[in-house]
Amino acid sequence: MKTNKSFLIIPLLLLIMESCGQLNEPPGNHSNFPAVSPDGQFITYFCFPTNGDKTTRGVYIMSIDGNNKKLIYPQDYGSVHGWISWSPFGRQLLIQEGIITLHNNEFKEIRSNKILDSIEDISNYTGNFTWAPDGNSLLYNIKDSIYICDTLFQHSRKLLLQGIGAYWMPDGEKLSYMRNGEIYIADTVSYKEIQITNDGNWKSAPIPSPDGTMLSYVISNI
Numbered sequence: 001m002k003t004n005k006s007f008l009i010i011p012l013l014l015l016i017m018e019s020c021g022q023l024n025e026p027p028g029n030h031s032n033f034p035a036v037s038p039d040g041q042f043i044t045y046f047c048f049p050t051n052g053d054k055t056t057r058g059v060y061i062m063s064i065d066g067n068n069k070k071l072i073y074p075q076d077y078g079s080v081h082g083w084i085s086w087s088p089f090g091r092q093l094l095i096q097e098g099i100i101t102l103h104n105n106e107f108k109e110i111r112s113n114k115i116l117d118s119i120e121d122i123s124n125y126t127g128n129f130t131w132a133p134d135g136n137s138l139l140y141n142i143k144d145s146i147y148i149c150d151t152l153f154q155h156s157r158k159l160l161l162q163g164i165g166a167y168w169m170p171d172g173e174k175l176s177y178m179r180n181g182e183i184y185i186a187d188t189v190s191y192k193e194i195q196i197t198n199d200g201n202w203k204s205a206p207i208p209s210p211d212g213t214m215l216s217y218v219i220s221n222i
Contacts, residue, residue: 031060035084035093040064042105044072044084044093059084059095061105072107073100083128088135096129099151114153115140133172141166146177148188160191165204170212178203183217 030048037043042061049055057076062069072093085094093100098113113129129140138149146166149156163177163184176185181202186193196215197203206217 033083035086036064037086038088038090044086046084047071059093059100070105072102072105073110085128085130087131088133092135094129094131094138098153111152115147115149115156130167132168133170139166139168139175144179146175159188161186161193165206167207169208170210176206176208176215178206183215 030050031045032048034043034045041064043064044059044061047055047057047060049057056071056074058074059072060069061072073095075097083095086092087094087099091102093102096113096116097110099111101108101110115129129138131138132148136151138151138153140147140149141164144162144164146159146161146163147156148159159175161175161177163179166175166177168174169176169185173189174185174187176183176196178184181200182198183196183203183206184193185196196206202220203217204220206215208215
């Protein structure tokens with residue numbers, strides 16, 4: 001299933017930018033990487049102040065209508081990377097630095113991502129950490145290798161699969177990922193692969209629907 005990138009992402013970003021304007025924030029504030037909570041009630045995103053903007057850089061949360069914006073986790077310049085991902089039960093946020101635990105949508109604590117700390121060359125990191133459907137493990141890429149680690153960032157194992165942009169399927173047993181621009185699905189037990197696309201177009205972000213019957217993705221060279 002082909003999905004228009006602008007249809008999925010741009011309206012949500014416009015909502016965030018509009019909410020900043022409603023709060024009379026100075027020009028130059030840049031917001032990105034929005035993520036909607038599992039219950040559909042809140043949006044989290046990164047805020048990047050520029051051009052002398054005095055807004056604190058970091059992770060923010062607001063209600064789905066763009067109101068009640070507040071800072072969850074301040075960050076130093078240069079520390080913001082990748083996407084924000086809500087845990088399946090909506091109580092934690094996964095960012096590249098680690099896992100933020102929330103209490104009533106307020107910051108409680110952050111668990112440091114020790115996996116990235118152990119990577120000698122961070123440029124080899126090619127994919128965001130994402131939650132397993134049960135919330136008990138995380139998936140990530142180093143170059144074209146796919147790994148699973150626990151949510152304490154203590155134990156990690158390399159899967160016998162090669163690909164980038166790996167993402168859990170809803171059943172928690174299969175993965176979607178890309179190799180050479182094409183999309184694959186594989187079982188994490190048998191490692192049996194199924195090639196989903198074969199049209200020669202370079203693709204990214206193969207994300208399954210909630211019931212796992214469809215995949216959305218972006219075609220880069222159309």
